[in-house]
Amino acid sequence: METDCTRLPAGTRLLHIGPHKTGTTSIQGALFAAKDQLPAHGVEFPGHTRHPMEAALAACARPAMMGDIAPTDRHWTTLLQQVHATGGRTSVVSSEFFADADAEDEETIGRIVEQLGGDRVHILVTLRPLAKIMPSQWQQYVQNGLRMGYEEWLEHMLRKAPYEQPNPSFWRRHRHDRLVERWAGAVGPERVTVVVVEDRDRGGLMRTFEALLGLPENLLQPVPDTANRSLTLAETEMLRNLNKEFRGNGLPDELYSRLVRNGAVMHMKNACSPTPQDVKISTPRWAVEAAAGIGAEIIDRIARMGVRVLGDPAPLSAVPEPAGQEPQEPRIAPEVAAQALYGALAAAAAAPVRHTASAKARTVHQTSSVELVKVLGHRCLKKLRRH
Structure with missing residues (x-):
């Protein structure tokens, strides 16, 4: 030293x-x-x-x-x-x-x-x-x-x-x-x-x-710099499970960057500060x-x-002393989830998709959620590439 x-x-x-x-x-x-x-x-x-x-x-x-x-x-x-x-x-x-x-x-x-x-x-x-x-x-x-x-x-x-x-x-x-x-x-x-x-x-x-x-x-x-704060355990687990769905449905990486990391996560971190009740990793x-x-x-x-x-x-x-706290179940507050969802929607709205093709006969309610997510992903990706 x-x-x-x-x-x-x-x-x-x-x-x-x-x-x-x-x-x-x-x-x-x-x-x-x-x-x-x-x-x-x-x-x-x-x-x-x-x-x-x-x-x-x-x-x-x-x-x-x-x-x-x-x-x-x-x-x-x-x-x-x-x-x-x-x-x-x-x-x-x-x-x-x-x-x-x-x-x-x-x-x-x-x-x-x-x-x-x-x-x-x-x-x-x-x-x-x-x-x-x-x-x-x-x-x-x-x-x-x-x-x-x-x-x-x-x-x-x-x-x-x-x-x-x-x-x-x-x-x-x-x-x-x-x-x-x-x-x-x-x-x-x-x-x-x-x-x-x-x-x-x-x-x-x-x-x-x-x-x-x-x-x-x-x-x-x-x-x-709130954008650089670490996520709580609940926030991280929410995102990790979203990652599973994202990969499982074969959506493009560009969409993840825009809507998830720079949309949902960034807005959530800026809008919500962890509280003493939040479980840390x-x-x-x-x-x-x-x-x-x-x-x-x-x-x-x-x-x-x-x-x-x-x-x-x-x-x-050094091996730090254990915190001595009882294990807690991580739970994400509704307002935190809402801010994350809003961040994704705001990122999507920032690059609106122009609908040039004629409407399909099938309605939204007749289409599976997986197909809807794929359509949204491909449309956003097309817009990103155009930019």
Whole structure:
């Protein structure tokens, strides 16, 4: 453990690679909100959005989220142009999707580093305990179409070799020692900083970024983002069962992206905040202990790599005390379900379908619900493609 958060050399190109669920959205929002103030302190936050997700996916040759438009080299080239336009000033690029770079393709990481600035690039990795990451990642995978329940998913990730199904990206991102090793191999351990995020100190990550970049204390402030909140267990289970119906009826992925993830789920998260009565996603004891064991291995390997570690790594291998609460049946509030349904309807209404064909003789009431859903899906997809 180190406490010396020495400022990075002027002109550094700081690449924050996440991984997912380690405070990335929070720091991206804070940097973007302070974008106009940063140049006065010799720092730039290139890009016109909070998160250059498409650019990172394109750079790592990874697919888009289910149903989204595939990223192209243009996204990555545009970000590179914005980075190079910062000249000799310090610049920051942050995307957790850089952690998705193929573990078997060292050339990809080397190319990313070289294109960003070669020996000017410094890699920043933020870490949280696996036991806290796993429930967040599961519900995020459900938001991308996963149909597997949490405990079954944990069985696959922790007990069923080769631990890659149904989400091979999980350990590519969250076997943190291997992640650090891959990027240290491209830039050297002296140009890698690992920050252990302390959940109890919500401003700690902001202060660490300020120290590394030479910014005034408290310049970076959290930006509320309801769209990034985690789903409750009931919300996730509702969505997971919808995923089963969606896949079972063979509807197009583009429809899922538009109506479900960016319609129903997004509106539900923005309109409804979890209450103390909502049941959270709970990780069984055996999985918590297994995650802590892996965390201990991760700490040990990172400690021997020669990279700088800021913060106390002990929580990464700790087994937290059980909450001691009685198991509760997850129930979704009627207003939450209504907001989700409204979000889907609003997304569909935003791209109304023009009816050019003559009406069929069969009425709606004479048509099965499965057929109606397919017709709606194909019509919305046709409209999306026209746009």
